Amino acid sequence: MGALTCQDLVELVTDYLDGALDQASARRFEQHLALCAGCQTYLDQMRTTAALLGEIPAESLSEDAQATLLAAFRTFHR
Amino acid sequence: MAVARTDDALVDGVRAGDEGVFTDLVGGWSRSMLLVARAFVSTEASAEEVVQDTWLAVIRGIDGFEGRSSLRTWVYRILVNTAKTRGVRESRTVPWSSIADDGDHGPTVDPARFQGAGEPYPGGWRSFPRQWQSSEGTVLAGELRTMVRSAFDALPDRQRVVITLRDVMGHSAGEVCDILDISGANQRVLLHRARATVRARLAPYLEQPTAPGQEAT
Numbered sequence: 001m002g003a004l005t006c007q008d009l010v011e012l013v014t015d016y017l018d019g020a021l022d023q024a025s026a027r028r029f030e031q032h033l034a035l036c037a038g039c040q041t042y043l044d045q046m047r048t049t050a051a052l053l054g055e056i057p058a059e060s061l062s063e064d065a066q067a068t069l070l071a072a073f074r075t076f077h078r
Numbered sequence: 079m080a081v082a083r084t085d086d087a088l089v090d091g092v093r094a095g096d097e098g099v100f101t102d103l104v105g106g107w108s109r110s111m112l113l114v115a116r117a118f119v120s121t122e123a124s125a126e127e128v129v130q131d132t133w134l135a136v137i138r139g140i141d142g143f144e145g146r147s148s149l150r151t152w153v154y155r156i157l158v159n160t161a162k163t164r165g166v167r168e169s170r171t172v173p174w175s176s177i178a179d180d181g182d183h184g185p186t187v188d189p190a191r192f193q194g195a196g197e198p199y200p201g202g203w204r205s206f207p208r209q210w211q212s213s214e215g216t217v218l219a220g221e222l223r224t225m226v227r228s229a230f231d232a233l234p235d236r237q238r239v240v241i242t243l244r245d246v247m248g249h250s251a252g253e254v255c256d257i258l259d260i261s262g263a264n265q266r267v268l269l270h271r272a273r274a275t276v277r278a279r280l281a282p283y284l285e286q287p288t289a290p291g292q293e294a295t
Contacts, residue, residue, distance in 0.1 A: 005192070005199075005200065005201025005202060006192060006201060006202045006203045007185070007187070007189070007192040007201040007202075008201065010186065010187045010274075011185065011186060011187075011270070013270065013273075013274075014266050014269050014270035014273060015266055015270070018251050018266055018269075020262065020263075020266060036203075037206060038203040038206030038207060039203075041206060041207045041208075041209060042187075042207050044210075045207065045210060045277050045281070046273050046274070046277055048210065049245075049273050049276050049277040049280060050244075050245045050273060051245075052222070052226045052276075052280070053226060053230065053241060053245035053246050053273075053276065054245055054246060054248065055223065055226070056223075056226060056227055056230060056246050057223075059109065059112060060105065060108050060109045060112070061104065061108040061112070061126060061129060061130070062126065065126055065129075065130050066101075066104055066105070066108075068130065069100075069104055069130060069133050069134070069137075070097065070100070070101060070104075072133075072134055072137060073095070073097065073100050073137055074095075074097070076095075076137050076138070077094075077095030
């Protein structure tokens with residue numbers, strides 16, 4: 001197997017972050033990364049993207065819906 | 079959030095009719111449940127009903143919970159089944175079995191960003207991705223949130239469900255596979271494509287001001 005190209009590496013980022021690469025592939029990934037500022041930037045940006053997604057403020061259930069559920073819960077346990 | 083309590087304490091609380099435990103659970107989990115449900119049904123209102131129906135099923139079914147998965151996985155599986163049933167009724171089905179559509183194939187980074195066969199480094203960056211500026215504590219932060227949200231909303235359904243569970247809500251890969259009944263490899267393909275798409279949408283906005291000779295991402 002030859003060395004990873006940048007174009008190969010960008011497709012393996014999530015596998016790498018999830019620990020899904022086998023040992024040899026993970027080593028090739030890290031060897032490339034150690035020498036390639038562009039791929040380091042790409043990896044960082046994918047991590048940043050995941051972190052930014054974690055800040056999405058999701059809407060919760062409406063007050064009405066929550067009240068309905070609590071009422072159902074009470075009725076069930078009466 | 080309710081997750082500070084152990085599963086056993088939560089299950090015992092719900093079984094015993096502890097309103098505090100139930101209210102915390104509903105308050106803590108319903109947000110991500112709405113995002114997940116929304117990928118299967120056609121309106122916000124439908125998604126809200128799916129989440130309500132799920133909690134009703136939890137109230138009725140908690141005695142049957144055997145602890146073979148985490149409580150959260152169990153609740154989310156009910157959610158996904160409820161949402162799928164509802165989606166079928168609305169003629170809106172998200173095909174989970176195959177990953178052949180939704181643009182799930184092909185490169186996630188524009189091939190034009192890389193050198194071609196006749197160039198010195200085939201497959202190498204033509205020009206490195208430009209560094210991003212930090213948005214923390216600046217005016218950017220508010221605008222950035224809006225951008226992240228719109229990039230997220232534009233994702234294909236299955237990618238959005240997976241990235242919701244993984245990155246928005248922080249479930250583990252294993253939990254997501256259990257909840258959605260998909261393989262680890264499928265889960266990673268969907269997550270990777272979703273992240274790459276969102277990254278590409280954010281890039282022009284976050285890149286540091288152009289230095290001479292650099293191209294935009």
